[in-house]
Amino acid sequence: MAWVWFHRFGSPPHFYRLAGKLVPWFGWPAALLCLGGLIGGLLLAPPDYQQGDGFRIIYVHAPAAWLSLLVYVVMASSAAVGLIWRMTVAHAVAASCAVIGASFTALALATGMLWGRPMWGTYWEWDPRLTSELLLLFLYLGYMGLRSAMDDVGRADRASAVLAIVGVVNVPIIHYSVIWWNSLHQAPSVMKFGRPTMPAAMLVPLLLMLAGFSAYFLALLLVRARGELLRRERQARWMAEALLATTPRPPTPPSSTPTATGQVKPC
Amino acid sequence: MLKFLAMGGYARYVWPCYALTALVVGLNIHWARASLRAAQAEARRRLASLKGLS
Numbered sequence: 001m002a003w004v005w006f007h008r009f010g011s012p013p014h015f016y017r018l019a020g021k022l023v024p025w026f027g028w029p030a031a032l033l034c035l036g037g038l039i040g041g042l043l044l045a046p047p048d049y050q051q052g053d054g055f056r057i058i059y060v061h062a063p064a065a066w067l068s069l070l071v072y073v074v075m076a077s078s079a080a081v082g083l084i085w086r087m088t089v090a091h092a093v094a095a096s097c098a099v100i101g102a103s104f105t106a107l108a109l110a111t112g113m114l115w116g117r118p119m120w121g122t123y124w125e126w127d128p129r130l131t132s133e134l135l136l137l138f139l140y141l142g143y144m145g146l147r148s149a150m151d152d153v154g155r156a157d158r159a160s161a162v163l164a165i166v167g168v169v170n171v172p173i174i175h176y177s178v179i180w181w182n183s184l185h186q187a188p189s190v191m192k193f194g195r196p197t198m199p200a201a202m203l204v205p206l207l208l209m210l211a212g213f214s215a216y217f218l219a220l221l222l223v224r225a226r227g228e229l230l231r232r233e234r235q236a237r238w239m240a241e242a243l244l245a246t247t248p249r250p251p252t253p254p255s256s257t258p259t260a261t262g263q264v265k266p267c
Numbered sequence: 268m269l270k271f272l273a274m275g276g277y278a279r280y281v282w283p284c285y286a287l288t289a290l291v292v293g294l295n296i297h298w299a300r301a302s303l304r305a306a307q308a309e310a311r312r313r314l315a316s317l318k319g320l321s
Contacts, residue, residue, distance in 0.1 A: 043271075053275035060288040100295055107291045111284040118280050216292070223299040227306030239310050 012229050013238040015089045019222040026219035033212030040205030048202075057115040059205060062190070063213035065108035068136060069171055071101035071217060075143075076168040079161035088232050089225070091157040094164060095147065096224035100217060102140035109133060120184050128177035129185040132170060139167040153232055 041059035048055035075097035082090035112130065113123040124130065143160050150156035178185050189197045190206065198206070233239050274281040 047275060052277060054277035054280060056274065056277075056281055057284045060284050064288065064291075099298060103291050103295060107287060110287055114280045114284050114287075118277060220295055220299045223303050227303035230306040230310040233310070240314055243307060243311055243314065 010085075010087045010089050012088055012092075012233060013242065016226050016229055016238075016242050019226050023219050023222050026215045026222065030212050030215035030219060033208050033215060037205045037208035037212055040201075040208060045202045045205055046199075051119060054115070054118050055202075057111055059209050061108060061111040061115055062206060063209045064104045064111060065133070066210055067213050067217055068101060068105035068108050068133065069174060070214065071097050071104065072136065072139070072164075072168065072171055074221070075101060076164040076171075079157075079164040082157060083161040083165070089229065091161070092225045092228035092232060093221065094161060095157065095228050096221050098140055098144045098147070100220055100224070102137060102144065105133065105137040105140060109137065116184070125184055127184045128181040129174065129183050132174040132177050136167075136170055136174060139163075139170060143167075 037059060041056055045056070047053050075094050078090045078097070079094035081087055082094055109130075112133075116125070117123050143163055146163055147156045147160045150159065175188075177183060178187050190203070190210075230239065230242070272278060272282075
């Protein structure tokens with residue numbers, strides 16, 4: 001009984017429809033949250049007592065770094081679900097994560113370098129936090145390379161799932177690197193036990209940006225997962241329904257048949 | 268306004284960060300839409316060939 005939602009969620013036609021409906025419910029709040037975060041971070045928050053206005057990089061750097069980890073955890077856990085329960089939807093979600101994660105990991109590295117230059121005096125240092133984040137970028141790229149090397153989607157799903165699951169060990173290493181080792185990078189100021197070490201005027205815009213980026217990721221993920229599901233689908237019936245529902249004027253609709261349901265049989 | 272753009276002397280580090288972020292955010296929206304559209308077009312082609320066979 002409790003598993004009914006799980007099976008419903010795992011049914012490709014249901015997921016395809018639901019995801020299409022949910023996209024604006026994540027997309028618009030994401031835009032509003034980021035707008036609020038930008039106004040708060042760039043205009044309202046006071047300058048830092050040490051870094052002056054340079055600290056405002058945090059409002060894009062921290063959300064990008066947060067997404068680089070969040071996306072990986074979502075990718076690895078859905079890959080595991082796909083591998084264990086042979087769920088197409090879970091594999092589609094995992095495959096949708098890679099490009100998003102890789103681009104935000106690269107962004108976190110780039111904005112971190114631009115922040116490091118004025119504050120540490122160097123763009124790059126082989127520091128535990130920086131090196132483990134770079135490794136994360138290589139994990140994403142390896143995952144994408146492995147997938148594109150295989151023509152069969154099912155095989156690509158299973159092989160890349162193993163890579164994603166093994167690579168998840170890097171996530172706690174990245175997070176705790178600044179605590180375990182001596183690092184140039186500062187220790188966490190928000191994602192830690194106890195109270196955040198920031199005044200509210202600086203913290204609230206950061207939290208808005210983090211929430212906004214997370215909602216934005218979910219919207220992107222839903223759009224991409226719909227495409228990935230279509231790519232994996234071999235059943236013609238719901239595919240025809242899905243395509244008719246998404247495109248008001250399909251290119252070659254047979255005018256005599258009212259709907260495509262039952263018209264097309266899978267071979 | 269100029270004071271805001273100068274970012275206390277950090278303008279050449281702060282603004283490129285925001286520009287890069289805007290680029291990545293925009294590109295991801297474009298890529299996600301393009302990927303869904305490509306999958307829909309491909310599915311439509313597959314459906315058409317299935318219709319041809321039946």
